[in-house]
């Protein structure tokens with residue numbers, strides 16, 4: 001069985017990845033002196049223009065991954081080891097000034113909570129213009145002109161009214177669009193979007209996805225799209241990565257992961273969905289399932305499969321070491337002893 005080991009995933013593509021994360025370990029220090037592990041050996045690769053969906057239950061480490069990529073972990077967050085190569089640079093070695101240029105420039109983040117990410121006392125136009133001013137040396141007139149263009153791309157109607165509004169005068173969907181305008185204004189190569197549509201109704205979520213489809217084409221954007229909702233990824237993401245307890249449980253092309261999941265955790269997660277997503281695993285049952293037990297406290301070296309205690313396919317080999325990601329089909333990789341060796 002082919003091992004992933006962070007090397008083989010793109011052999012056939014013949015392209016240098018835009019982003020390459022290798023064996024990333026992140027922990028959070030606590031006042032007690034004990035640190036909690038949030039990511040334990042995450043590796044991923046992303047090509048220019050590609051969309052990777054990241055799925056996982058609450059606490060699986062999705063936001064930590066986003067924050068670690070952009071080097072905005074809170075003060076108690078520690079990158080213990082790993083490498084983050086982006087656009088030909090090793091981000092973990094960049095100094096604060098270099099990171100300020102990259103952040104919001106070549107790589108942008110859309111935060112999990114739009115209402116907390118905007119300045120309450122600045123008009124929308126100003127907030128987008130400030131991001132542009134920080135990353136370019138455009139004249140005032142050019143800044144205003146480019147801000148107008150970006151806002152028009154994100155708000156094709158009512159552009160001027162929204163540009164003059166304060167965040168509290170906007171709906172949740174409109175605030176999410178302002179964050180998108182801030183993220184795209186410097187034409188980044190990569191946007192990391194941390195559940196940007198989580199607080200929106202289904203129709204507005206679809207509108208935002210539609211907007212991203214258009215922007216992806218226009219700006220040749222790569223996207224890391226973090227979500228709890230697999231339905232949002234079908235037909236939108238090129239690949240999906242499933243995180244469980246700070247580890248990659250499964251990664252592969254979207255259709256394979258969502259409709260032919262191999263890891264027992266992915267299978268269980270998709271069974272918890274309401275019916276109607278489509279064919280295959282998702283939506284096959286009418287009665288909603290739940291995954292028994294709770295996600296474990298994340299450990300550095302669990303010494304066993306971290307999903308073992310909740311797994312319906314548990315076997316003796318599950319406790320004899322942590323399974324590595326192995327290729328199960330094409331470009332679908334799974335970390336489960338069922339597929340090892």
Ligand SMILES: Nc1ncnc2c1ncn2[C@@H]1O[C@H](COP(=O)(O)OP(=O)(O)OP(=O)(O)O)[C@@H](O)[C@H]1O
Nearest residue numbers: 028036038057058059060061062063064065074076
């Ligand atoms: N500042 C912090 N200090 C200590 N522990 C933290 C901190 N931030 C996150 N954690 C812990 O790290 C783990 C991963 O958290 P993270 O926010 O990355 O999860 P998530 O997958 O984004 O969850 P959600 O879906 O709820 O947003 C959790 O156990 C969380 O409690």
Ligand SMILES: [Mg+2]
Nearest residue numbers: 062063064112
């Ligand atoms: Mg989160």
